[in-house]
Amino acid sequence: MDYMIGAMIKDVPVRMFAADTTELVGEAQKIHSTLPTASAAFGRTLTATALMTMLLKNENNKISVQIKCDGPIEDLLVIGNTNGEIKGDIYNPHVHIPLNQIGKLDVAGAIGKGTLTIIQDLGLKEPYVGTVELVSGEIGEDFSYYFSVSEQIPSVVALGVLVNPDGTIKKAGGYLIQLLPNHSEELIDYIEKRIGEIPTISKLLDEGHEPKEILELIFKDYKVTFTEKKKPVYHCDCNRDRFERGLISLGREELTAIVEEDGQAEILCHFCNKKYEFEKADLITLLESIEAK
Ligand SMILES: [Zn+2]
Structure with missing residues (x-):
């Protein structure tokens, strides 16, 4: 069952979130009839947005994530709120292109070049708007870059979507790790080292690891304390x-x-x-x- 969870480590300036978004992405795949490469691109964006809703503090806060790109997908929009309700729109859902050189769904090829814009409506007079160029089109790296450049929070974002042979979603999920002020170089080195050592997010999801386990696996030498838990759901509030x-x-x-x-x-x-x-x-x-x- 889908869930998102936040965690911290006592006296270590880091916060982290992980999510299983299999049902959320599965629902989006059905509604939009996305083909596999589009499902992966859309699913990663839905998952990143879901993870970002964990950062929202107040009722009625909202996040809009917009990717404008020159690849065949052309345009992606995902909106999420404090309650973990997520909805999305993909301009061209019927994108399926050959696998990339490492045999994975070629999300970067389907996205191409473009921009990532994130609008955070935090109930203030003006929303907070940040735009960055896409650095890879793989989406996870693009979100990491957004956090580092636009919000000056060094972050790691890993997103994975696995598609069944019949086009339905097998697994989807991801994690977000953010370094808070006064973090040490050693902490950066530790996280980089651990992420290099553990399997990729797709592999972890495929092996059936829960969001909680993934965070504990990354920080295996620390005592991870879990905080808030939420269920991400595909929900449209149109009327x-x-x-x-x-x-x-x-x-x-x-x-x-x-x-x-x-x-x-x-x-x-x-x-x-x-x-x-x-x-x-x-x-x-x-x-x-x-x-x-
Ligand atoms: Zn609707």
């Missing part, structure tokens, strides 16, 4: 009201044209594929609400 407001915002002229030319409107939510249908009478009511203003 008819929001799409009504969207139609109204088109303005009188455009809405009149829809009534006259199409006589109805059908809107698909990009995040969950739910269909909202507006009959002619509904559209006329919306039009009247504009006239009344």
